[in-house]
Amino acid sequence: MTEPLLKADSIVKSFGPTKALDSASMSVAAGEVVAVMGPSGSGKSTMLHCLAGILAPDAGTVTYAGRDLGAMPDVPRSTLRRTEFGFVFQFGQLVPELTCVENVALPLRLGGRKRRDAEALAREWLARLEVDDVAAKRPGEVSGGQGQRVAVARALVTGPKVIFADEPTGALDSLNGEHVMRLLTDTARESGAAVILVTHEARVAAYSDREVIVRDGHTRQVEFA
Amino acid sequence: MRGMRGWVNDLALGVRLAVGGGRTSLARFVLSTVGIAVAVALLLVAASVGTMVEGYQARASANTIGENKPVEGVDPVYMQWGATQYRGESIDAEYVYASGPHHPVPHGMKELPGPGELVVSPGLADLLASPDGELLKPRFPGKIVGILDTSVVPEPGELAAYVGADAGLMDNLNAMPVYTFDAGGGEYRLGPELLVLILIGSVVLLLPVFIFVASASRIAGAERDRRLSALRLVGSGSRQVRRIAAAESLVSALAGLVLGGAAFLVLRRFAEDVTLFNTKVYVSDVVPDPVLVAVIVLAVPALGVLTALFALRRTIIEPLGVVRYAKPVRRRLWWRLALIVAGAGLLVSQIGRHQGSTSWGVAVSAGTALLLVGVPVLLPWLVERVATRITGGPSSWQLAIRRLQLDSGTSARVVGGVAVVLAGAITLQAIVASVQNDVGVPGAPKAEPGVEVSASEEILDDVIADLEAQPSVRGTQIMRFAEGYEGDGEDSASYGLTVLDCAGITKLTPIRGCTDGRAWTINDREPAPRPGQQLHFRQYDDTNGYDLSEFTTVGSWTVPDGMKPVSLPESTGFYRSMLVTPGALHGAKLPHDDATVNVSVGDISPDDEERLRNAIAAYGPEVYVYAHDTAQDLSTGQRTFVAVRNSLYAGSILTLLLAGVSLLVLALEHIRERRRPLAVLAASGVQRGVLARSLLWQVALPIALGVLVAAATGIGLAALILRLTEETLSIDWAGVGLLSGGAALLSVLVTAMTLPFLRSATRLTSLRTE
Numbered sequence: 001m002t003e004p005l006l007k008a009d010s011i012v013k014s015f016g017p018t019k020a021l022d023s024a025s026m027s028v029a030a031g032e033v034v035a036v037m038g039p040s041g042s043g044k045s046t047m048l049h050c051l052a053g054i055l056a057p058d059a060g061t062v063t064y065a066g067r068d069l070g071a072m073p074d075v076p077r078s079t080l081r082r083t084e085f086g087f088v089f090q091f092g093q094l095v096p097e098l099t100c101v102e103n104v105a106l107p108l109r110l111g112g113r114k115r116r117d118a119e120a121l122a123r124e125w126l127a128r129l130e131v132d133d134v135a136a137k138r139p140g141e142v143s144g145g146q147g148q149r150v151a152v153a154r155a156l157v158t159g160p161k162v163i164f165a166d167e168p169t170g171a172l173d174s175l176n177g178e179h180v181m182r183l184l185t186d187t188a189r190e191s192g193a194a195v196i197l198v199t200h201e202a203r204v205a206a207y208s209d210r211e212v213i214v215r216d217g218h219t220r221q222v223e224f225a
Numbered sequence: 226m227r228g229m230r231g232w233v234n235d236l237a238l239g240v241r242l243a244v245g246g247g248r249t250s251l252a253r254f255v256l257s258t259v260g261i262a263v264a265v266a267l268l269l270v271a272a273s274v275g276t277m278v279e280g281y282q283a284r285a286s287a288n289t290i291g292e293n294k295p296v297e298g299v300d301p302v303y304m305q306w307g308a309t310q311y312r313g314e315s316i317d318a319e320y321v322y323a324s325g326p327h328h329p330v331p332h333g334m335k336e337l338p339g340p341g342e343l344v345v346s347p348g349l350a351d352l353l354a355s356p357d358g359e360l361l362k363p364r365f366p367g368k369i370v371g372i373l374d375t376s377v378v379p380e381p382g383e384l385a386a387y388v389g390a391d392a393g394l395m396d397n398l399n400a401m402p403v404y405t406f407d408a409g410g411g412e413y414r415l416g417p418e419l420l421v422l423i424l425i426g427s428v429v430l431l432l433p434v435f436i437f438v439a440s441a442s443r444i445a446g447a448e449r450d451r452r453l454s455a456l457r458l459v460g461s462g463s464r465q466v467r468r469i470a471a472a473e474s475l476v477s478a479l480a481g482l483v484l485g486g487a488a489f490l491v492l493r494r495f496a497e498d499v500t501l502f503n504t505k506v507y508v509s510d511v512v513p514d515p516v517l518v519a520v521i522v523l524a525v526p527a528l529g530v531l532t533a534l535f536a537l538r539r540t541i542i543e544p545l546g547v548v549r550y551a552k553p554v555r556r557r558l559w560w561r562l563a564l565i566v567a568g569a570g571l572l573v574s575q576i577g578r579h580q581g582s583t584s585w586g587v588a589v590s591a592g593t594a595l596l597l598v599g600v601p602v603l604l605p606w607l608v609e610r611v612a613t614r615i616t617g618g619p620s621s622w623q624l625a626i627r628r629l630q631l632d633s634g635t636s637a638r639v640v641g642g643v644a645v646v647l648a649g650a651i652t653l654q655a656i657v658a659s660v661q662n663d664v665g666v667p668g669a670p671k672a673e674p675g676v677e678v679s680a681s682e683e684i685l686d687d688v689i690a691d692l693e694a695q696p697s698v699r700g701t702q703i704m705r706f707a708e709g710y711e712g713d714g715e716d717s718a719s720y721g722l723t724v725l726d727c728a729g730i731t732k733l734t735p736i737r738g739c740t741d742g743r744a745w746t747i748n749d750r751e752p753a754p755r756p757g758q759q760l761h762f763r764q765y766d767d768t769n770g771y772d773l774s775e776f777t778t779v780g781s782w783t784v785p786d787g788m789k790p791v792s793l794p795e796s797t798g799f800y801r802s803m804l805v806t807p808g809a810l811h812g813a814k815l816p817h818d819d820a821t822v823n824v825s826v827g828d829i830s831p832d833d834e835e836r837l838r839n840a841i842a843a844y845g846p847e848v849y850v851y852a853h854d855t856a857q858d859l860s861t862g863q864r865t866f867v868a869v870r871n872s873l874y875a876g877s878i879l880t881l882l883l884a885g886v887s888l889l890v891l892a893l894e895h896i897r898e899r900r901r902p903l904a905v906l907a908a909s910g911v912q913r914g915v916l917a918r919s920l921l922w923q924v925a926l927p928i929a930l931g932v933l934v935a936a937a938t939g940i941g942l943a944a945l946i947l948r949l950t951e952e953t954l955s956i957d958w959a960g961v962g963l964l965s966g967g968a969a970l971l972s973v974l975v976t977a978m979t980l981p982f983l984r985s986a987t988r989l990t991s992l993r994t995e
Contacts, residue, residue: 054543074463078460079462087458087459106238111460112231
């Protein structure tokens, strides 16, 4: 296995008396697609949030490209999320007030890019994800599948190293789900981005290179033959 | 460079989020903007009060008499002030005669009017030219040769005239020689009661506006939280996201500033049509102070930004959601009461102090503001206390009470807005009701209608004959007033006495069995002299009253024994202290002053009243007609109070509506946020009626408590203020009931308006997750 890009080492995370992660470990190499699987309440989303630096573990370390995310202040962590990470969640991650193209251009604009440049790049990504026809619409005016493809475009627009996808097809029918997964993994692989995919569906996990099983806060690696 | 561009980008994004959102964002933007615009327009009007007063002062003092002692080479202008009334409006008339070619000319006119000529104010010129002024023309029969410049007419529409007189004016004791006319010297100040009314009005109007703006910012709060989290998720820093949120508020503040400014500019064009506080202002005087405008322009957006940042102070915006640190704080009573006690204390401390001084104004307005602010501050504590003590009741009641027990603060704060309006309105209503008794506004106890004519002794018989020739006149009684002094000093104590014959006494007072030679002390309001005390009557040499040191004692009178006290209504125009019959004077000589003819008219029409004035118009300034409670038209003073009262009602209704919208916003947000639990309740079989009633109780309980606190505060505050201005408290219970009923109706209306949303929220489809 190549040197991991992102690594969680024996991390512990509790919410009140509930231990969501208990000495859980996993790693992701550059360009790798890893599925994090497990039943509801097993701690898989918590694992993803800790890996993305959204949640800080109570114990253990999360390192990205050799840097400890837990020791990183808010500003560089936010910059990391904007420039090197991308996110696709089940729902709620698009800003309803902005049009689809503005949503995709948002991380670029937050980074200081000019609106025209940012939106031109956003349109390219919308076209790659076959949703350029909804560029001027607001998220509330497009279908669930289109919305998720817009979210994928937004996750990829900054050329991230890692994409975090939490149940990206959870709110879609199977046909749309397949379409979104194919586009997500194909475009990620084309651009060399790693994907960490949280799901409890085997057919979604089938798009990954390997699986990590989370159960009761513990992790177990599954290598495909 | 990146930092600057980043800031600009963040602000631009905030602007984009504020104005480019969906319906709810737009509703929040529009409501916040309108609220801020109302506040800005009010602030701009308040910022213009200084220039309005200055403008009035400048015009009022533009034409003062400079020198009435001889000036070499100047031929004096002889002037005698006269006045009349027309349809309740006062008309000032200066009778003038130039004694030679080198005479001064008052400011605002080119030439002094000659005999039979007039120079009139634009308002009087318009009135005389209109059919409405038909009955006024006999009093101003001269030819109009000039119109006064508005720079010397203090108020638009003011009725004033310079009437050219003949050389006979020089022999008149009441005419004064004037050698120069000056500009400046006069000073205009608002009366203390009206100043307090303005201050309370401003506090009352602005507080609900602030609460309204705060309520509007709560619209779509959950959506905003989600939006800010989404921004954090895609990599915006915690400070950056706060900047974006602040920019969203900044947009409303700036839009409100522009809209408020525009509304002010539009409304000021109608300034000359509005009479408020007995005063009209020129449009050109309604100009806000530039410094205050700069403060408003800078402070309103700054406050908008600070408010947004303040609202986020205990909030952590994370990519997964917004977390608010909220400790369950037990509401304390002491500091809430301290505000009220401090306010009441400030007001009590001013009882008996000099009214109208700066410190008095500051203390009274601060005390009033503290007391009024105490209402919305006390209410959350009271609602919480009451809600925690309530148990039992039907399901709807229980649901409402449990909800209030969990979170009563928000609705109590909004109801606080209603309560402030109510308390302020009740205060103002009580003040107006108390003062209107003195003014004699319709609705207050009416005095007997009557007309009094003052005339000098020389023309008295002719005046009476002319009056009695009028068909509306039923009879006349002559009253003479005099002031009896204890000693010869300038500061000697004096007592007023009214001399009236028995026929007049029987006609005008409740005294029966009057015989000539009797005397009475009037009421017990003012001290009466001791029986046997010697009083002296003075004839002042300076007829214009400029010099009170030069006088001649024309007669003396010994106060008789056995004067009985008699109670006469305030409306009786008698001098206080004593009422005496001519026989009781025992031949004592009274000063050569004007006598007053009381004219019995019964119910007289406004036109007849004007004809009566016209009948004696030929005597010019030698007679003055005063009518009380005769005309159906109200006097200027009465109209002022009616205008103030009506604007208070209109303002109260407007602000109640504003508070109602705040309540509606809150109720709708409540339904939006609790959409799922409400749908679950409906799915479990809870009838919509129960849910609707629970919403009603949730609004009605805080409102009921708000009305109670507001009524107590309003009446208490009015009592204190009236003690300060030495008026008697008179509560308009019907008005209090009306306003309280209005607030209760508001809670029902708000609930009724939320019902369609409740119906939509409780559809079983709401159980779907997203």
